[in-house]
Amino acid sequence: MRTEDLEQLEIDLLLEGVYRRYGYDFRQYARGSLRRRIYKRVLDERVASISSLQERVLRDPQAMERLVLELSINVTAMFRDPTFYLALRTKVVPLLRTYPFIRVWNAGCSTGEEVYSLAMLLQEEGLYDRTRIYATDINERVLQRAEEGVFPLDKMRGYTENYIKAGGRKAFSEYYKAGPRGATFKRDLIENVVFAQHNLVSDRSFNEFNVIMCRNVMIYFDKALQNHVHDLFHRSLINFGVLTLGRKESIKFTSHENCYEAIDGLERIYKKVK
Amino acid sequence: MANYSLVVIGCSWGGFHSLREIFNVLPGDFAVPIVVAQHRLAQGPDGLHTSLQSASRIPIADVMDKEPLLGGAIYLAPSDYHTIVEGKYLALSTEEVVQFARPSIDVLFESAANSYGNTLIAVILTGANEDGAEGLRRVKELGGYTIVQDPKSAIRREMPEAALAKVRPDRVLTIEQIGPHLVELCSSKVGGDDGRP
Numbered sequence: 001m002r003t004e005d006l007e008q009l010e011i012d013l014l015l016e017g018v019y020r021r022y023g024y025d026f027r028q029y030a031r032g033s034l035r036r037r038i039y040k041r042v043l044d045e046r047v048a049s050i051s052s053l054q055e056r057v058l059r060d061p062q063a064m065e066r067l068v069l070e071l072s073i074n075v076t077a078m079f080r081d082p083t084f085y086l087a088l089r090t091k092v093v094p095l096l097r098t099y100p101f102i103r104v105w106n107a108g109c110s111t112g113e114e115v116y117s118l119a120m121l122l123q124e125e126g127l128y129d130r131t132r133i134y135a136t137d138i139n140e141r142v143l144q145r146a147e148e149g150v151f152p153l154d155k156m157r158g159y160t161e162n163y164i165k166a167g168g169r170k171a172f173s174e175y176y177k178a179g180p181r182g183a184t185f186k187r188d189l190i191e192n193v194v195f196a197q198h199n200l201v202s203d204r205s206f207n208e209f210n211v212i213m214c215r216n217v218m219i220y221f222d223k224a225l226q227n228h229v230h231d232l233f234h235r236s237l238i239n240f241g242v243l244t245l246g247r248k249e250s251i252k253f254t255s256h257e258n259c260y261e262a263i264d265g266l267e268r269i270y271k272k273v274k
Numbered sequence: 275m276a277n278y279s280l281v282v283i284g285c286s287w288g289g290f291h292s293l294r295e296i297f298n299v300l301p302g303d304f305a306v307p308i309v310v311a312q313h314r315l316a317q318g319p320d321g322l323h324t325s326l327q328s329a330s331r332i333p334i335a336d337v338m339d340k341e342p343l344l345g346g347a348i349y350l351a352p353s354d355y356h357t358i359v360e361g362k363y364l365a366l367s368t369e370e371v372v373q374f375a376r377p378s379i380d381v382l383f384e385s386a387a388n389s390y391g392n393t394l395i396a397v398i399l400t401g402a403n404e405d406g407a408e409g410l411r412r413v414k415e416l417g418g419y420t421i422v423q424d425p426k427s428a429i430r431r432e433m434p435e436a437a438l439a440k441v442r443p444d445r446v447l448t449i450e451q452i453g454p455h456l457v458e459l460c461s462s463k464v465g466g467d468d469g470r471p
Contacts, residue, residue: 004388004416032358032385033367075368080354219339219355219366226340248352248366249339 010050011038014057018067021058024138025201026071028225037070065141072139074216077158078113078151081247082165084215085121087267089167092242093125096210102131105209105236107200108217109135112146116175117166118213119189124169128192134207136198143195149185151176156183200229205236212237215268216246227255234259237272244269278419278460279393280343280359281306282386284379284409286313286401288429290322292449293399294329297348299453302331305345306395306460309337309364311382313375313401314353323350339366351377359386373405383409392417395459397452398443399423401433407440414441419459421445421452 001009011034015027026034038050045063047053056063079085096102106115115135122128137143151159160172176183198206200217212233218226233243234256243260245251245268251260260270285292289312314322323334326348334348337357341349341364351357355366357377372378379398383406386394396413398406400423414420420443425431427448438446447455 002391004391030358030360030365032360032365032388033356033369035388036369036381036384075370216366216368219368222360223340223363246339246366248337248355253338253340253342 014054017058028222030222074110076113078117079162079166082162084267085166087264103209104133104211106135107214109137111142133193135195138199147195150182152182208238211242213244230254230256241272278395280390281308281395283310283397284406285399288400295449296453297330307343309349311351311377311379337364356381359389361389375405379406380409384412387413387416394418397421398437400428400430402430404436407436410437411440419444424448
């Protein structure tokens with residue numbers, strides 16, 4: 001057996017074991033990125049192989065927690081892709097104004113950068129008071145961090161630039177207080193946010209939404225799982241509801257291509273039409 | 275003789291000019307897909323693919339997630355993502371920067387090597403850092419064909435030198451020789467000699 005095939009087998013067994021022991025299903029995650037992250041655990045746990053990592057993870061729930069964290073953290077930034085937020089402001093906000101109540105699902109919210117960005121935008125547009133944002137992630141630890149709302153101070157310069165390019169109307173620094181732990185964001189930004197654990201692989205739809213935001217989350221899934229999640233989103237959106245994806249994710253290569261029309265094709269903002 | 279199925283190219287400082295020189299000699303019907311990781315600015319459209327396109331007969335586009343790898347196309351790793359080869363598809367990731375870079379050449383090369391083994395050709399060009407050396411080592415380890423630009427002919431020599439410190443490549447070539455050599459390697463589907471012992 002070639003080394004690559006042996007490694008594939010070890011990864012298969014690890015994922016199967018994790019699924020049967022803990023119920024977390026990473027079996028349909030894209031393998032390239034998964035492999036890198038698993039090797040990072042092998043290194044940090046100081047074990048000799050993926051098989052040894054499997055033994056530890058199955059017997060030690062804390063090692064499992066560290067693995068979940070490694071596999072599920074997705075690095076993002078406030079107002080990542082400023083032009084996307086600008087398009088939200090100019091093309092989606094007018095649509096949202098027509099609804100008396102707005103439900104937004106930020107699926108795979110990770111440490112919350114998008115939630116806070118969205119909350120600022122909706123506050124400035126005067127829509128926040130009639131909005132509820134459901135921010136979900138598979139990982140409870142990152143949800144706690146998102147709820148705390150403390151972000152590294154050294155990121156603020158970049159975020160401020162993004163905020164300005166995204167059409168922000170205030171001084172970005174009005175939204176946070178700098179302290180020894182970092183930049184603590186104002187609590188009223190998450191007044192209408194519900195943080196909840198939700199697993200896109202195995203959990204069902206839990207509401208009907210006007211907007212679903214899921215950017216750079218499905219890139220970690222294989223095509224079959226992507227289609228499964230698209231099905232979930234499609235069933236969770238109201239008619240003419242808005243789906244937004246990451247800048248390099250297209251609805252084009254998915255099973256639900258024909259269910260959406262582009263509101264802004266370049267920014268991957270789509271409207272459900274059937 | 276191996277039948278090559280994928281070419282990956284990594285470059286940084288000076289890469290733009292070097293890529294143009296290579297693409298300029300490739301025929302429009304070059305049958306093997308090419309994926310390029312060129313370090314680029316994190317934010318916004320930088321027009322890299324349109325400027326490269328003017329030197330290439332092969333269509334060039336930024337990678338989209340889960341895009342199938344097809345012959346007769348050049349795929350450019352988009353800024354602020356890692357590009358990962360997943361068998362016959364390309365996938366993206368926003369994991370942390372590797373070697374200060376996103377896209378990282380190491381990430382592209384390692385994933386390509388894992389999927390393509392001895393049917394992969396990997397090329398390291400000019401650059402001012404050490405990204406790509408580790409990835410090239412993995413390519414070589416899994417039997418892929420490795421090319422490093424001659425540091426003397428590179429706009430910045432640090433990247434090819436770092437690669438040469440880690441790997442003894444199949445070829446060290448000047449920028450003018452790389453394009454024709456790729457054509458040679460990829461056009462002779464049967465027979466021929468790739469010059470490897």
